[in-house]
Amino acid sequence: MRLSRRYQFCASHRLHLDSLSGDENRELFGKCNNPYGHGHDYILHVSVAGEVDPETGRIVDRDVLDRIVREDVLPRIDHKDMNAAVPEFRDLNPTTENLAKVIGDWLCAAFRNRLPAGPRLSAIRLEETGRNTFDLSME
Numbered sequence: 001m002r003l004s005r006r007y008q009f010c011a012s013h014r015l016h017l018d019s020l021s022g023d024e025n026r027e028l029f030g031k032c033n034n035p036y037g038h039g040h041d042y043i044l045h046v047s048v049a050g051e052v053d054p055e056t057g058r059i060v061d062r063d064v065l066d067r068i069v070r071e072d073v074l075p076r077i078d079h080k081d082m083n084a085a086v087p088e089f090r091d092l093n094p095t096t097e098n099l100a101k102v103i104g105d106w107l108c109a110a111f112r113n114r115l116p117a118g119p120r121l122s123a124i125r126l127e128e129t130g131r132n133t134f135d136l137s138m139e
């Protein structure tokens, strides 16, 4: 059984590689290379997989899952300039592909600490815009 829960956050980024020239960066990333960055309203879906507890009839305590996301993930990125304020992006381009991997790492660590007996983190989905959705499977 899998359960997915949805969360929202806002963050800004600028796609830029120091290893490339200004022209090459503009060519590669277009408007996303604008010096002052731009923001997105991201939607994060967190999916967990596990057995249905015979007593509660559920696979995860929603409060525990919410606490993991609200305490271990969202404060690190919500309303942040990711290039400047998120250490993981000091040397990593904050594309949404990379953001999904970073969030996946944070969630894996949080699940190990807070839900050692399960359920397990199954996948995350990150919506950047209405047109761009990124799926990362953790299994």
Ligand code: NI
Binding pocket: 013, 032, 038, 039, 040
């Ligand atoms: Ni963008």
